[in-house]
Amino acid sequence: MDQRRLLLLGLLRLRRMHGYQLGEIVDRDLSYLADFKRPTAYHLLHQLLLEGLVQEQRERQGERPERRVYSVTPAGEEEFFRLLQLQLSSYQPGYSPGAAGLLFLEALEPQQAAHCLEQQLQGLEKTLALLRQAAPTHGHERGGYALGFILARMEAEHRYLQGLLAEFREKVR
Known part of the structure; x- marks a missing residue:
């Protein structure tokens, strides 16, 4: 659709x-x-x-x-x-272009992997900050439910990537 x-x-x-x-x-x-x-x-x-x-x-x-x-x-x-x-x-799965890279993450040295994850997190955090700024101005009558949904998905992705980054930083030590 x-x-x-x-x-x-x-x-x-x-x-x-x-x-x-x-x-x-x-x-x-x-x-x-x-x-x-x-x-x-x-x-x-x-x-x-x-x-x-x-x-x-x-x-x-x-x-x-x-x-x-x-x-x-x-x-x-x-x-x-x-x-x-x-x-x-209906449920429609969202495909993330970054997921294909995660499939092969261990092909990189732990330090390289951690560096790449840090960069991805920085980009995600910038986008999250922009959307969080927009959230208060978007009441439910103007996209608030949709924006809340997108924010929840991105915040879950953020938590996952933070945990993965911590795992690879630990491998560097």
């Missing part, structure tokens, strides 16, 4: 938006949920339009150029609820 379709339909259910607004939200607010870039959002928006799940209206504000504003159609509403229920009722 493509969660990006769910995200776009859900955002457009909240309010009508022009493509640039939608792209801004995708870039700024949704990076922790999916690998979702602005060009992908525009492409998917076009697909949703062709499928009749969103509609387009042209609007002009003052002297500004005309722009396209998108909203969800009744068929889009149905698809949104279908995707929402499907995603919430």
Whole structure:
């Protein structure tokens, strides 16, 4: 299931938006949920339009150029609820690119392994800090459940990597 379709339909259910607004939200607010870039959002928006799940209206504000504003159609509403229920009722494993490296971690000397784990932890800690800063501003009505879920997964990963690092530091001694 493509969660990006769910995200776009859900955002457009909240309010009508022009493509640039939608792209801004995708870039700024949704990076922790999916690998979702602005060009992908525009492409998917076009697909949703062709499928009749969103509609387009042209609007002009003052002297500004005309722009396209998108909203969800009744068929889009149905698809949104279908995707929402499907995603919430099924488990989808998350694959971590770092896990493949952990499979072969013992191929490195303990000191090298510890160094690599330290670097990975530093990157994870930076990301955790950014998301924790965002957490208080995202109430449950604005992504709080999703952000809480992502934070819990990342914190579990952090604890695991800390324990693994301690194990390899002990081997260096």
